[in-house]
Amino acid sequence: MNLHQPHRPATADRPNRPRARCLVACAVVVAVGLTACSSDDDADGTTTTAATTAAPTTATEAPALTEAPAPTGSAGTTEAPTTTAGPGGSVTLLAYDSFVTDGTSLGTALDAFTSATGVEVNVVIGGDAGTMVSKAVLTAGNPEGDVMFGIDNTLLSRAIDADVFDPYESTQHDALAPALTELVPGNEVTPVDYGDVCLNYDIAWFTDHDLAPPTDLQDLTDPRYRDLLVTENPASSSPGLAFLLASIAEFGSDGWQQWWTDLRDNGVDVVDSWDDAYYSQFSGSSGKGPRPIVVSYGSSPPAEVIYADPPRTDAPTAVVPATCFRQVEFAGVLRGAEHPDAARLLVDFLASPSFQSEVALNLFVYPARPDTSLPPEFTKYSVQPDHPLTVAPADIAAHREEWVDAWTEIVLR
Amino acid sequence: MNPADGAGTDARSATTLPRRLRLALIVAPLSFLLLFYAWPLVTLLRRVLRAGVVVDTLHRPGIVEVLWFTCWQAAASTVLTLVVGLGPAWLLARWSFPGRRLLTAITTVPFLLPTVVVGAAFLALLPDRFAGTPTAILVAHVFCNVAVVVRVVGALWTQLPRDLGGAARTLGASGFRAFREVTLPLLRPALVAAAAVVFLFTFTSFGVVQVLGGPRNPTIEVEIARRATQLGDVGGAAVLAMMQLIVLALLVAWSTRSQRRAATRFGLRRTRRARPITARQRALVALGALATAAAMLAPLVVLALRSLRPREGWTLRAWRTLGTTELRPGLTIGGDPIGALMTSLRTAVVATVIAVVLGGLASLAIAAAGRHGRMLDVGLMLPLGTSAVTIGLGMLITFDHPPVDWRGEPWIVPLGHALVGIPFVVRSTLPTLRARPPGWIDAAATLGASPTRSWWHIDVALLRRPLLVGAGFAAAISLGEFGATSFLTRAGRETLPITIARLLGRAGDLPRAQAFALATILAAVTIAVIAVIETLDREPRDG
Numbered sequence: 001m002n003l004h005q006p007h008r009p010a011t012a013d014r015p016n017r018p019r020a021r022c023l024v025a026c027a028v029v030v031a032v033g034l035t036a037c038s039s040d041d042d043a044d045g046t047t048t049t050a051a052t053t054a055a056p057t058t059a060t061e062a063p064a065l066t067e068a069p070a071p072t073g074s075a076g077t078t079e080a081p082t083t084t085a086g087p088g089g090s091v092t093l094l095a096y097d098s099f100v101t102d103g104t105s106l107g108t109a110l111d112a113f114t115s116a117t118g119v120e121v122n123v124v125i126g127g128d129a130g131t132m133v134s135k136a137v138l139t140a141g142n143p144e145g146d147v148m149f150g151i152d153n154t155l156l157s158r159a160i161d162a163d164v165f166d167p168y169e170s171t172q173h174d175a176l177a178p179a180l181t182e183l184v185p186g187n188e189v190t191p192v193d194y195g196d197v198c199l200n201y202d203i204a205w206f207t208d209h210d211l212a213p214p215t216d217l218q219d220l221t222d223p224r225y226r227d228l229l230v231t232e233n234p235a236s237s238s239p240g241l242a243f244l245l246a247s248i249a250e251f252g253s254d255g256w257q258q259w260w261t262d263l264r265d266n267g268v269d270v271v272d273s274w275d276d277a278y279y280s281q282f283s284g285s286s287g288k289g290p291r292p293i294v295v296s297y298g299s300s301p302p303a304e305v306i307y308a309d310p311p312r313t314d315a316p317t318a319v320v321p322a323t324c325f326r327q328v329e330f331a332g333v334l335r336g337a338e339h340p341d342a343a344r345l346l347v348d349f350l351a352s353p354s355f356q357s358e359v360a361l362n363l364f365v366y367p368a369r370p371d372t373s374l375p376p377e378f379t380k381y382s383v384q385p386d387h388p389l390t391v392a393p394a395d396i397a398a399h400r401e402e403w404v405d406a407w408t409e410i411v412l413r
Numbered sequence: 414m415n416p417a418d419g420a421g422t423d424a425r426s427a428t429t430l431p432r433r434l435r436l437a438l439i440v441a442p443l444s445f446l447l448l449f450y451a452w453p454l455v456t457l458l459r460r461v462l463r464a465g466v467v468v469d470t471l472h473r474p475g476i477v478e479v480l481w482f483t484c485w486q487a488a489a490s491t492v493l494t495l496v497v498g499l500g501p502a503w504l505l506a507r508w509s510f511p512g513r514r515l516l517t518a519i520t521t522v523p524f525l526l527p528t529v530v531v532g533a534a535f536l537a538l539l540p541d542r543f544a545g546t547p548t549a550i551l552v553a554h555v556f557c558n559v560a561v562v563v564r565v566v567g568a569l570w571t572q573l574p575r576d577l578g579g580a581a582r583t584l585g586a587s588g589f590r591a592f593r594e595v596t597l598p599l600l601r602p603a604l605v606a607a608a609a610v611v612f613l614f615t616f617t618s619f620g621v622v623q624v625l626g627g628p629r630n631p632t633i634e635v636e637i638a639r640r641a642t643q644l645g646d647v648g649g650a651a652v653l654a655m656m657q658l659i660v661l662a663l664l665v666a667w668s669t670r671s672q673r674r675a676a677t678r679f680g681l682r683r684t685r686r687a688r689p690i691t692a693r694q695r696a697l698v699a700l701g702a703l704a705t706a707a708a709m710l711a712p713l714v715v716l717a718l719r720s721l722r723p724r725e726g727w728t729l730r731a732w733r734t735l736g737t738t739e740l741r742p743g744l745t746i747g748g749d750p751i752g753a754l755m756t757s758l759r760t761a762v763v764a765t766v767i768a769v770v771l772g773g774l775a776s777l778a779i780a781a782a783g784r785h786g787r788m789l790d791v792g793l794m795l796p797l798g799t800s801a802v803t804i805g806l807g808m809l810i811t812f813d814h815p816p817v818d819w820r821g822e823p824w825i826v827p828l829g830h831a832l833v834g835i836p837f838v839v840r841s842t843l844p845t846l847r848a849r850p851p852g853w854i855d856a857a858a859t860l861g862a863s864p865t866r867s868w869w870h871i872d873v874a875l876l877r878r879p880l881l882v883g884a885g886f887a888a889a890i891s892l893g894e895f896g897a898t899s900f901l902t903r904a905g906r907e908t909l910p911i912t913i914a915r916l917l918g919r920a921g922d923l924p925r926a927q928a929f930a931l932a933t934i935l936a937a938v939t940i941a942v943i944a945v946i947e948t949l950d951r952e953p954r955d956g
Contacts, residue, residue, distance in 0.1 A: 097914075102749045127642065133645065134642050134647060135809055138647060139813065142814070144821070233628035235643060235644065236623070237643075238643075270627070270628050270629075271545075271627055275917050276536075280536045280537075286922040287925075288724075303921045304921055306921065307921025307923040308922055309723045309923050310724075310728065401644055401646065405474070408475065409474060409475075412629050413474075
């Protein structure tokens with residue numbers, strides 16, 4: 001029943017108060033502690049139900065949704081609210097923690113979806129992408145929501161193997177980049193955006209030291225770049241894993257071990273999280289750490305300009321395109337979803353132009369629709385590689401643990 | 414006062430209350446524990462634990478090193494924290510001076526700031542060569558946990574009669590000898606309680622170890638999170654969580670036993686704090702207070718400075734753009750810091766009420782009941798030793814169908830916080846109940862009071878001050894809690910630590926500076942909350 005509850009704090013927090021009152025009552029009527037507290041749970045149940053029925057969306061409206069005709073293209077569903085006002089109801093979107101709807105244009109876009117279809121969107125934040133997928137695997141068949149957004153190609157096979165998704169071919173399928181849709185021939189999920197994990201370097205540092213920045217992965221083992229690189233632990237960080245996969249894509253499943261041995265001898269530093277690497281160790285960020293090369297995102301230089309304080313017109317950092325590993329993010333309908341039809345509408349919407357145009361500045365990724373225009377900073381301060389490094393999702397799922405354990409032995413022990 | 418005596422009186426007081434009342438006391442905290450802790454944990458274990466998983470996990474290379482490192486850093490952190498914490502505990506428990514309440518509040522803040530933030534502040538403070546070393550972890554652990562010693566030991570220390578030490582010195586003992594042979598043994602139950610809590614916290618330390626220890630020094634808790642969230646190996650994570658739990662359950666069982674045996678019974682009239690009179694006393698108190706304040710505030714000042722100085726030059730931009738202000742048309746960082754602050758405060762109030770009520774009941778039950786009470790005591794400590802990931806995942810697959818379809822309920826978050834807050838309420842209240850001289854009940858009986866009535870007027874009334882201390886802890890824990898919240902939060906109901914962590918995870922000067930601005934706000938609010946609770950705690954009237 002919670003799935004219908006709108007996520008506005010005012011209504012969401014209402015059930016707290018009766019509970020607190022009841023607990024005070026528990027304290028006073030000590031002797032009947034048991035009965036008081038078991039009825040306490042009932043009290044919560046009834047309060048919540050009341051709040052739910054008072055809300056505009058109720059479970060009784062859900063059957064109407066199933067009779068609705070299948071959606072016909074996102075342009076209609078999102079931009080002509082009066083003509084295609086849909087069947088109402090609600091849908092719950094599971095997303096990773098950087099998916100911020102409160103006061104952002106992502107939230108505005110979802111509101112537009114609601115006014116076009118009548119379907120209210122509740123967002124549930126599932127932690128980082130890895131945590132979200134672990135939770136989805138555990139709850140497969142009885143999911144926390146209807147749609148999951150933000151699962152990437154390094155996690156995808158794990159979820160597909162656990163039968164987390166209901167396959168659905170989006171109405172937007174043909175408008176998305178074929179290189180991305182080809183990753184999921186079974187249409188378990190739909191690509192929404194992609195980004196690159198690349199070496200970033202501190203432009204000023206290399207100018208000051210009269211040194212050319214590295215141009216590919218092999219360069220990093222050169223003594224000229226000794227003690228310059230900081231990367232993340234693939235066991236705890238998504239860019240760290242992407243960088244390990246980049247080395248596997250570049251040097252093959254038999255060659256990457258030697259490269260990392262050399263890299264270790266050449267003084268690579270490893271930290272646990274991206275923000276530690278980028279802010280505490282990297283010299284190009286506001287943290288002004290000691291190392292001029294870091295494993296970060298292809299969109300980090302644009303972010304440095306967009307969020308610069310004081311404002312600036314040149315990026316302090318740049319990417320090395322030949323080192324980029326491509327991360328693709330997908331959305332899919334969860335198997336066992338309570339509102340499967342609304343869920344499909346939402347997946348279509350996530351791949352539609354009105355949502356696609358918001359992803360760059362909100363999530364710092366590239367839209368999966370090639371026809372979407374990009375903010376100028378993205379084209380000016382970052383470079384998209386022509387041939388990004390990649391490893392097939394099935395290979396990642398099959399070997400991830402083995403690779404990470406082997407890496408730990410080589411680099412950390 | 415000797416162990417045998419303590420155990421004897423314990424058994425005697427257990428028989429004074431009617432059995433029905435004792436049962437009633439135990440029922441609420443016990444049901445809470447079974448429903449929201451034991452059930453989810455068992456559900457998760459039944460789902461993911463297989464013999465093969467156990468064997469695989471235990472044979473993984475490096476697992477012995479992880480275990481060993483976890484144990485020794487926790488032991489070292491605990492000893493250091495006790496040594497360092499005794500000074501401020503003595504200062505705040507024994508002396509009356511202007512700003513004492515504020516100083517108490519300040520020492521509490523490091524304990525509850527999200528560890529991610531503490532880690533970032535320390536990284537900026539400590540010289541580079543300490544980054545990624547066990548030394549950095551130990552220093553940060555001491556900084557975060559001094560509050561436990563100040564609170565738990567201080568609560569008992571304020572009740573030690575001042576003339577005991579004086580009597581020893583009249584008999585010719587040196588100041589140090591009087592402290593070692595009189596004060597220290599009397600403080601022992603509180604010291605053991607504080608040590609157990611600090612050990613629990615440092616054994617399960619996550620954020621500090623992850624930020625300061627680097628990938629070469631993982632604790633079991635860090636390894637659990639990695640396995641469960643990044644590698645998708647929930648089974649392996651559960652095996653490690655069980656190992657951790659077994660170690661900590663043994664420790665807790667030992668420490669509660671030892672606390673019970675060492676329970677000191679003496680007059681409970683709170684000793685009035687003395688004003689420093691001689692020049693030497695004044696200098697000692699002033700220096701001690703200043704040193705404590707400086708050590709506790711330094712990392713907080715670093716946070717504030719970094720919010721004002723993102724790259725170079727001073728600017729208020731991070732503060733001005735907090736909230737939903739557009740940075741430029743179409744571009745906002747998003748989030749609602751004021752809303753998050755309100756959510757945090759509301760959550761803290763509810764969590765504190767639950768923790769105080771259930772913790773108070775549990776304390777009375779533990780003090781009144783015999784063996785069952787002791788089992789409840791250990792049981793209530795277990796959530797502290799269980800990784801948030803495990804409890805979070807357990808709740809996810811337990812409360813997922815009617816009539817317990819609670820996954821999305823907003824009250825599940827303060828409830829999770831209360832689970833962690835209750836043991837603090839128990840630890841703060843139990844020493845006082847155990848220190849109550851059995852003669853008081855006898856005296857009441859002589860005057861014709863029924864056992865229930867004398868219990869109500871003596872034990873329940875005694876709880877007021879320690880309950881306030883426990884409430885402060887519970888509120889503080891709720892304000893700073895991150896792990897479990899991150900599993901149960903929904904959009905629009907973010908607490909402040911979640912918002913901070915999210916901002917820290919983005920590139921660019923401004924989100925970073927905003928995160929530090931919010932951390933500064935969180936620290937300030939916490940100081941205010943604790944200071945208010947401290948002012949509620951007036952000196953007792955005679956009587």
